[in-house]
Amino acid sequence: MSVQTQNGKQAAPVTVNLEAKLFTIRYKADTAPHLAIRDQAVCAACERPCETFCPARVYEWQAGEGRMHVAFENCLECGTCRIACPHQNIDWRYPTGGTGIAYRYG
Amino acid sequence: MAKGKAQEVQVPTDHEGVLIIVEQHGGQAKSVSWQLLGQGRRIADKLGTRLMALVMGHQVEEVAQEAIAYGADVVYLADDPVLEQYRTQPYAHTAVEVIREAKPEICLVGATYTGRDLAGAIATLVETGLTADCTQIDVEPPPSRLLLASRPAMGEKLMATILCKQRRPQMATARPGVFEALPKDPSRQGELVRVPVTIREEEIAARVLEFIRDPNRVNLEDAPVIVAGGMGMGGPEGFEMLRELARLLGGEVGATRPAVDAGWIDRAHQIGQTGQTVRPKLYIACGISGAVQHVVGMEGSQVIVAINQDPDAPIFQVADYRIVGDVHQIVPALIEEARRRALVGEEAVARG
Amino acid sequence: MAKEHFDAVVVGAGPAGAAAAYTMAKAGLSVVLLDRGEFPGAKNMFGGIIYRHELEELIPGCTQERTFPVERHITEQRYWLLGPESVVSIGHKHERFNSEPYNAWSTFRVKFDPWLAGKAEEAGALPIYQTVATGLIRDRSGRVIGVHTDREDGDLYADVVVIADGVNSLLAEELGVHRTWRPDEVSLAVKEVIALPRETIEERFNLEGREGTTIEFLGATSQGMTGLGFLYTNRESISLGIGVMVSDLMRSGVKPYELLESVKAHPMIRRLIKGGETKEYSAHMIPEGAWRSMPKLAGDGWVICGDAAQMVNFVHREGTNLAMASGRMAGETIVEAKANGDLSAQALAAYERRVRESFVGKDLKKIQRMPEFLASQDPKQLFDGLIGALNEAAFRFFTVDSRPKAQTHKEIMQDLIQAAGGPGGLLRLAWRGWRAING
């Protein structure tokens, strides 16, 4: 695609309480993370679009620690990061059967 | 709890008075017992009846005297070597004999591990209704004299008042820390009734081999105070401060998953979706941003204090008291203040 | 203990897998139906509606059952072209949609999927849920003979593995029939279920009883990205969401939840959901590649159905419909192959032919140029510029002033042509758009 958007936000910026949104979802946390950063150094050098495109803000760069923190507990398992990480630097698996997200409506 | 309407059957009228079963270990009564005597006094007065206490143990006459000082009119004292240590069988056996003799209309027990163990056995033996873990206890005035035992239900989301209309005594266990004890009055007069213990050691199978007191055990579930830290603590040293504050306040240390993952503290301290869910009386969140996976594990806390440098941190949305500042300055100040006020947290009520 | 062998293992108990399992179990085959969720549908999100025809094709009479878990039958469908504070709309409502047999319904996947999977269970499929199929088992010849799962002693062996594990089909990737989807082959949809009293919904949408409305919208709401929004009425809630191409999302720097929040704040939408309480937020990817992204559908010991094979008609909002149809066809093919005693790759290839010759294949082929068309357009021009100009044109068309109509209409046309990139541009756009929708 040859699309060039100029970061075209038109609507006035809205403040979103993502915590409140995520709070509506039912999760059963897996015992071990199903998402892993393959190489933190790659993230350090990256523009990290995952911090914006992830619908659950799973990825947050910890500047102080110099590492990407992965809040896998809130993952909606949509798979966007699996496809959209510019460096395929995310080891993406399904959470253990029965764990992870379980919607109430869907 | 049964649902639906029970038929109105005649209430037994030969039972009267309120009986509190006092829990003691090694001659030291649990404060919940005095709290229940306080509440028992209030409802006994409302019913115009007497307040009784049952003290079981070995060489515990002092506890019986104390029960009078805390409001009992009559104290039944079962003092015998077989009651030296708590065991279900001799305690339940003795308590049932006293209940059959004293015929109280209401019998209250502290909702401690021991209290719940005992109350379940007693209620089955006397075939009566028992409401567990109450947080509100009241009575309807005469003539109905019904005990209104209210307790959280459905994962603490609902409150329900449970009634026991046809059987006596009406039994309930009540949580520590929800009722107020009366001031201790050593000059108070009361009747002491010694009751014979009819069960013999040979009839008892259970032996308490040892009691391992473990102050290092992480007991987030029962802790009245939790001082929890997140990434804002900056490292394991940060958690040393929290340990000190928790010790002074009589609580435990909690942590977020990132802090645990960073290896700053053991996983046993983890609170939230991947850790434990807690609901202490006081929760102090230090350097915790308040991501939803943490908040779900602590939002039920009674009072929440949040300390964070970022005024927009989501943790502030659930906090009663917000402190915007550096944990490395605020926490030492809190420690200093707790010391200055000489708070003593070790006798925490919720621990019995 | 000797390994048990099944006629088929179906991976994924969504509409595709459940339809396949149902079809096979009903014919007497031994079938295991696997799903990784706490229950079927636990991880699914609905951005569409359920159509009667394919369901009745699969299980005759099932939409008449009392337990059929739907919210409202759809009697009105609207399309909205949104400017920042305006709308040009077209729609259709017909009283005939308001009498049985109904055409389509709104529903929740958390109710619909377990119901459909329950049909497969009743037919005899063995439900093994809360279990991830972690890989394929192949014999020396390369034939797929089963799946590994994330349970102890978890291998399952079967004549055929039906791969219906959805848009993130790790099994199809392992098979090598496609590489991971490109960001321009999938969109990310975010959605909220917003609760409102029944009467409020009926008032706002002019509905009676169990009637329902759908609104698809595009334009300013996608913030310069290629995207489509949707709003459906449920009995006591509204499903409101928007999907945008992942490729656009990567470039735009717009956060999905902020995008959704701005949709909720749009003046034309705000008033429809006013006073509502968000009951659930959800996100899911949708295949958008159509015909040209469809992988090989059958091989030695395996078939692929539904989202896992890009079977979504995004122009006509049919995902579950194609999923169920492909699952049914996969099931029928395997039943026949089993009856003929020939489960070779060649025999299973009949499934591929069946799909491609059915409405599933034909419809996906019809819109095959759509992804390419959309990719060739600047979404900003298309979704903001052109739709914005159309709204501006409508505004001027409906504004009555003392100017002669002829002059106003001429200016309107000129501005529209301008927005489309000149007279040739508009024509080209119209022609290519037409071709994209019509194969």
Added chain:
Amino acid sequence: MHVVVCVKQVPDSREIRIDPVTNTLIREGVPSIVNVFDLHGVEEAVRIKEQFPGTRVTVVSMGPKSAVAALRECISLGADEAVLVSDRAFAGADTLATSYVLSEAIRKVADQWGPVDLVICGKQTLDGDTGQVGPGIATRLKLEQLTYVERIRQIDPEARRITVERHLEDGVEVVETALPALVTVVEGINQVRRASMPGMLRAVRYEPITWTVDDFPEIDRTRIGLKGSPTVVGKAWVPEPVSRAGETLTGQDGEEGPGTPAEVARQLFDRLLATELPAQIGWAVAPVPAGDGGAGTPDGSPVNGGVA
């Protein structure tokens, strides 16, 4: 050994939320599960079976027909048989009636498949939260009662003795007693395994044994169901949501902050000590010298505007 585990299918009350607007329970998406503590009981029983080959694990539940799903889950984890005691006559039971029916069911289990050595229950259910059914069963069947067990140290089938560690508020009590016994278990006793695939396959094909009231000819029908339940729910309500004070502490009462950390700390303790917290937590607050304004500073000067 014959181990009986009592289980209950419950709505997962941890998943129930309160609608912040209407202040009512949100019941959507609240799954029915095996009471978590009971699952630990099943796990413990299966571990005993692994330790003493030949042990039989029977699961018993009282509940509606739909509880079959819960029993299947227990089978998937390794239980040998599962019995569902299900009848309208049992419905509406409180803990007293429930423990009566379950104890009758355990007697019948013993009649059919041999004497029971150990009964395991969860420490309480998620929905009822009472923790009374276990002691109730123990009392009725005259079993040794061991509640809140966090570890079974030893079982000696020959000597017919069991040693356990009980979880108490401030430590662990080690108790040894005779078999047959009833143990109620806490979550910490073990990690419940994930069912194996053969376990899952056995479970989906398994039909639990169902007993109705007619299977208990001797049962006292005045002691079961609603009729046999002395307690009733008088009223139920959703408590007002915890209202958070939401006060930003600046350390400067009545003035614009920010104050020093020490001032903020003082202000916080003033607030906390003015509530019921000290009594509830059991803080013994040192008596403050008279004339100190209730919340003094080390040098005795009053804190700014001390609200406490």
